[in-house]
Amino acid sequence: MPAPSQPRCCRDTGCDTRVILAKRDVTDRWIALEARDQPAFTEQSAGCLVIVDGTAWRPVDLIDHFMTRFEIAEPQARALVADYPFHRPHHHERADSGADKEQP
Numbered sequence: 001m002p003a004p005s006q007p008r009c010c011r012d013t014g015c016d017t018r019v020i021l022a023k024r025d026v027t028d029r030w031i032a033l034e035a036r037d038q039p040a041f042t043e044q045s046a047g048c049l050v051i052v053d054g055t056a057w058r059p060v061d062l063i064d065h066f067m068t069r070f071e072i073a074e075p076q077a078r079a080l081v082a083d084y085p086f087h088r089p090h091h092h093e094r095a096d097s098g099a100d101k102e103q104p
Helices: 059-070 074-082
Strands: 018-024 030-034 049-052 055-057
Antiparallel strands (some): 018 030
């Protein structure tokens, strides 16, 4: 089995997206993210999570963490966050989730 940060194929049949795994900072649960990096703080990175040492953070939470941890201003924290890879969460809608059911 590859390391979590190593790209692998999505486990869903018929999906050829390459994914990586990371733990969410707030839930400590593993999530799949698209392996392809997105440019930081752009339209393409909307909804992305930032990966730091195998942990996935929302950019705003990581900025706040860096501001508190390193006692720096927001522009410096934002610049630090921009140096880390941004990845889009990868998930599939399930037929039994109610998303595809007709409404009465």
